[in-house]
Amino acid sequence: MAQKLYITTSPHVHCGDTIERNMRWVIWALMPALFASFFMFGLGALIVTATSVLSCLFFEWFITRFLLKRPSTLGDLSAVITGILLAFNLPSNIPLYMIVVGALVAIGIGKMAFGGLGNNPFNPALVGRVFLLISFPARMTSWPVPHQLTAYTDAVTGATPMNLIGQIAGGNSAAADQLPGLGDLFLGNIGGCIGEVSALMLLIGFVILLCSKVITWHIPVSILGTVTVLTGIMWLINPVLYVNPLYHLCSGGLMLGAIFMATDYVTSPMTPKGMVWYGIGIGFLTVVIRYFGSYPEGMSFAILIMNAVTPLINNWCKPKRFGEAVK
């Protein structure tokens, strides 16, 4: 026997899954939405996304290299996803320095301060987004109208469906006339953040994630289901003040949040039962913030709040054990 044998306990084979594979599929699944945003917002969308990804990568490299003095973790691609998701949550006319600040907060405070991928309690991209939303509320809540392909910071802005839905609920029935058709909403022919406009493209991404077995259906379906049910009930009670639930499903960051942000591995619960409760919580909080909060959109806050609850959910919702007596 010439060769040295390895001695490790079973199992001796692995299915071949890696962090990189999962992350790569998430990036692929985000591509249709990026394509749609380029189609709608033109150059601005690309500039913002590229800046965000590059600055996220830079900060991750800088922090691991000089502050933590560890081997680089750029290879796991999680910084790329954080960058894309952060960009997707920004309007396409936002100045570059704000993106860089957002990326620094997302990577520095949202992720690396806790010890890097796997240890962060909150979704890094959302931490960055919410930081920007609180710091630069004016810039963060004015969205350019679509089809200004070559415009960037000088793009003309206009009201988004989320603003209009809020105004209608506030009693301004005239806003109902400005509301775009459902078809435009579904395809993404509306104003809004870069990645959130096209529900169709996000759903394609969802299918990609499901087929590549990166995520399970539990979180997105329970979020979307809860929102549909809650807004549906309100719509049935008063159709004049409250819009059709389909408007809610297709507008704002709901799809993006439900499919890509809430399903973030690190910050979501571990058991199917827990995932469903987590989704219901996010759906409920989103509707509450959308209708009763001062911000037009509540997805980011809802996800961050439920991120904070995730450890508790993990403690409460245990999987069904084999052979457990039925109570």
Add this chain to the structure above:
Amino acid sequence: MSFILTAVLVLGLTGLVLGLVLYAVSRRFKVEEDPRVGQILELLPAANCGGCGFPGCAAFAEACVKQESMDGLKCSVCKSEVMHQIAAIAGHSVELGAEKVAVVRCNGSCANRPNLRVYDGAPSCAAAALMNGGATGCFYGCLGCGDCVKVCKFDAIKMDPETGLPVVDQDKCTACGACVKACPRMIIELRSKNKLDRRVYVSCVNKDKGPVAKKACDVACIGCGKCVKACPFEAITLENNLAYIDFEKCRLCRKCVDECPQHSILAVNFPPKRVAEPAPENQVEQQTEQ
């Protein structure tokens, strides 16, 4: 002016009310504590290492005060004068044994005991010991994953990257015994510190028969028994092919060290030998002639 007055009044009143509440609560839920417990606690190292057998320094301090005598109560970390102070506070007297230090009884470095296989499972000696004999031919020696280093609260034990063995810092070691418990191979032993930290011990725990042990490691104890015969104080016993030096009987004469054909008996902190002494081989020959 009036708004300033209002602010001062409101804040002052709030502060007063809250202060009263705090006072009432602290009176209501006050825990009666023997003042001696606090005094003892201040003397203790506050590392909560558990070496005394209690779940922490506070529990140990309480036990000192509550128990009739200091029997069985010993903070292994504290120096003897500190123990005497503690006993004085608690109103007891105390007799202390010799001070001890952790000793690693394996010298199977990478050079002495080459790796025959590769272990790349979980980085824990306990997990590795559970699986099988480990990466070397010796099934008794150090596994080198550093469980002892992880449990040491005093930063007194480190892995030597060259030998792959743990090294005890005798000045930092407090003989709390955490590493002794953590080692799945039971290599580490608490031995008396002796004068000038001089120690003589068998640095091997291999119980295999001579040829097997010798094949596995260049410095393994093969149970030949030469040291047992050499010892003038009957401090060495041989059991299961393994010699053991009783540190209470050992007088540090080092006769066994010269006798051991495997160099598995180590003598540490002795000054280097004078050259004038006759070479040990001659002695052996003389004995055999007689």
Add this chain to the structure above:
Amino acid sequence: MNTFKIGGVHPEPNKLTADRKIETLALPVQAVFPLSQHIGAPAVPCVQKGDTVRVGTRIAEPGGFMSASIHSSVSGKVAKIDSVIDASGVRKPAIFIDVEGDEWEPSIDRSDKLVLQSNKSREEIVECIKNAGIVGMGGACFPTHVKLCPPKECTIDTLIINAVECEPYLTADHRLMLEHSDEIIIGIKIILKVLGIDHAVIGIEANKPDAITLMRSKTSMVSGIEVMPLQMKYPQGGEKQLIEAVTGRQVPPPPALPANVGCVVQNVGTVFAVYEAVMKNKPLIERIVTVTGQDVKNPCNLKVRMGTPVSQLIEYAGGMPENTGKLISGGPMMGRPLLDDTAPVVKGTSGILMIPEADAIRRAERNCIRCAKCVQACPMGLEPYLLATASEASDWECAEENWIMSCIECGCCQSTCPSRRPLLDWVRLAKNRVGGIIRARNAKK
């Protein structure tokens, strides 16, 4: 098609030897018999150095109720009683026999003739199985006579024959069914008689259609024995998973036994050994071993005498490939790593697997990214990530609260982990410690 409900994974089947006929390996020069080849107390040698033994001579007696005797598989002289490193990786006492000729005990019926009937009573059959030293041949090596005497308060209604062979690479049971189906059916009838019931189910995974067809045609005339094809999913061959797949019942957590839900599970290999012991008076001295691996020249199914060194099997299969990184006794999911090729074949050796170095090296471990894939894969409904973390922090209480003793060590969690954490290593450590704590607690009571 039936299968178990919770978790499970689909490793590459890699059944390279499924159509290789069973070949008989030549006798070894020296046979080595470790004294603990089974769960429970080690056997006690009843021969001495220099004694002459024949094939089938008993060389060690059971060391207690939960133990099994060991028989010589060769004829020759007892060379020594020493220790050997066996598949468990530690040095254990063993009997060494130098082979001289091939002389069998005269009481053994060596003909190929099928013996259909026996007039032994239930007690005599159990005694016969006990004397033959038969243990579970699936790998766990639980003494069979103990399993056939379930606690009195349990009523058994189903005998399940484990012919699932869900471990990748292994084909020993598959070949056995194809080549010895008649013997297996008689063996099933014997066990049914012992248990005093009339219903047996043979569970076979769907990737063995030839075995399913053959067993179906053989059992069509026999009432009470049913063949049930099962969906492919690992670890279906686990006792608890198989019971659920076949009957839909879930065995409660330990210390409950399959008998508590009215089932007894036996491996096909065990059934075959029972037939040989009862009808042919032949103790357990041979078994079928799959010698395989991606780069092995001549992967094969071998009929091997117990005690043969593994190196002889490897040689027959064309030698160990240059790039071998790991030598495994058993399958890739639950097998044990061998320290070298000198270990002997024992009762529980179902396969010898050589894994190329590239696959043997574990990738560097990284942070848990909490993807929950281990939770989805666990067939026992546990949370491996949590148990491993608790074990790393020596938090045995947390591990016990989270059902660590239910773990069957199937390896699903670790084989799916994208962060390549050694989950099962940690879980196994915690299981060992918690088991010790529970035993100490029970002893106090």
